[in-house]
Amino acid sequence: METPHTNQDGLPEEAVHPVDQIRPFGKLFLFAIQHILVMVAAPVSSVFLIAKALNLSEALSSALLSSVFVFCGLGSILQSVGIGKIGVRLPFIMLPGGAATILFISIAQGTDLQTAVGAVILTGIFYILAVTLFVRILKYFPPLVIGTMVVVIGISLVKVTGMLFTGRPGTEHFGDPQQLLLALVTIVLTVLCFKFLRGFLRQLSVALGLIGGTLFAMMLGATDFASTIGGPAFSTPTLFPFGMPHLDLIAAIPMLVWSLASMAEATGQTVINGEIVGREVDPTRDVPRVIRSDGIISILGGLFGTPVMVTSGENIGIVRASGVRSRFVTAVAGVLLIVIGCTPLARVLNGIPPAVVGGTAVVVFAIISVLGIQMLSRVDFTQTGNLVTCTLALALGLLPVLIPGMYHSLPANMQTIFGSGVAMSALVAVLLNLLFHHCGGQGRDDAAGKTDSRPQARPANYRI
Known part of the structure; x- marks a missing residue:
């Protein structure tokens, strides 16, 4: 009978997920x-x-x-x-x-x-x-x-x-x-x-x-x-x-x-x-x-x-x-x-x-x-909707990071959202993703891009 491989902590491989391992x-x-x-x-x-x-x-x-x-x-x-x-x-x-x-x-x-x-x-x-x-x-x-x-x-x-x-x-x-x-x-x-x-x-x-x-x-x-x-x-x-x-x-x-x-x-x-x-x-x-x-x-x-x-x-x-x-x-x-x-x-x-x-x-x-770039590498950017969404979300998200205070003339509550690069990138990306992949009338290429932009189904061996 073949001896099971062990990891560096002496635990059988696959027995415990690495995130759940209790090390010495x-x-x-x-x-x-x-x-x-x-x-x-x-x-x-x-x-x-x-x-x-x-x-x-x-x-x-x-x-x-x-x-x-x-x-x-x-x-x-x-x-x-x-x-x-x-x-x-x-x-x-x-x-x-x-x-x-x-x-x-x-x-x-x-x-x-x-x-x-x-x-x-x-x-x-x-x-x-x-x-x-x-x-x-x-x-x-x-x-x-x-x-x-x-x-x-x-x-x-x-x-x-x-x-x-x-x-x-x-x-x-x-x-x-x-x-x-x-x-x-x-x-x-x-x-x-x-x-x-x-x-x-x-x-x-x-x-x-x-x-x-x-x-x-x-x-x-x-x-x-x-x-x-x-x-x-x-x-x-x-x-x-x-x-x-x-x-x-x-x-x-x-x-x-x-x-x-x-x-x-x-x-x-x-x-x-x-x-x-x-x-x-x-x-x-x-x-x-x-x-x-x-x-x-x-x-x-x-x-x-x-x-x-x-x-x-x-x-x-x-x-x-x-x-x-x-x-x-x-x-x-x-x-x-x-x-x-x-x-x-x-x-x-x-x-x-x-x-x-x-x-x-x-x-x-x-x-x-x-790591974010690595995640984006799995997105199909030959699809127009994906390309436009990522381009504008990055541009409008990075602007308040690169030019602090650019929204200083807006009301305080609006500054809180627009002045945050993360909030802006999320807002723009969500809205454009809705426009290209969840609203009717998209073209054939964009319809194909719809699958690429959505979360993939969890595998059968998924576990918490």
Whole structure:
């Protein structure tokens, strides 16, 4: 009798799907650290922006930082492990939304912090209530639409994280040679790790590149971890840190409008994550699981002062680059994020130079765009409808990314949609897909293209 082949963890091949494999704890721990090193800039910068813009005291800032890390961890565990129809059971990390943070600040400045927190809670409730309606239109999100969105998501993330080492145009330190050097060294070290390392170490290339870039920064005197040690030795999230939340539906409208774009983005991220780990995703079932988790964590986080929490695409590139598909890696990362939120580790990680994080993130996020291109490669672009849909969705989606503020003269609620590259690409792609593939009167070629643009049927051996 032939002996069954085993994988690197000693498990029979085909016995357990790679996304469900529980690796030895040592490996889980190191792979989880890699995810954390890449995403840590998001929660820290989110709290920094809120604290500076709203003049929060050091005590409030510390409590908010603790809350954000703890709920990032809880959200990551919920998405990775899942409870019933909540959580998609894919390797995901949860983060405070970038646009959501800006809207939180804007609402707080226009009203007060209690109203801003109330808007977060209302948005979480809206996620849960709206997902039933949202799932009915997911049939209009075929690979043509999702692939285009994923390309725009990746490019948008590259631009945002690129500014961590370039600075913002027009500012004093824009294009600082030292910051550019730190990012370049980090990128080169990451590439060299991918080239020359093998096996387990190669899977840690992103983390090793970031660590190498940080050590180089320390040699240049560009960072000093000693200054990050001060502060309380133990901290926990504070319930109602800004007082009792005030639920004002009118004030929350900008955030509610943004949440529609967030749900569209979650759709693209869920599908592309499923492709990376080799698990077929049913958007009508799996996307609601993602969005419900976002809603629940946002509601709970709002009670502790956090902005809206969203499942992030930031770690998708890590999964692809490392080849480690186990959802238990991000579950362990979630546990570590909770530990970080309750200890001085959050402040210590803040000592990693932004330029080093930016160099790492640019590599990871560029992978997301490549994955979107890979998805689009399966679309038949000899069909006029597919070509026009993708062309205009990319063009109109990338315009607000390349030319920020181009819609500044529009009302605030319209700016929220049109000013988001992801929202614009999704809106244009869905509308044109409807026009060419779901409305009557299309030509013979376009009718053939209709099949290419729709989701394929799930295989018989499909399993959750």
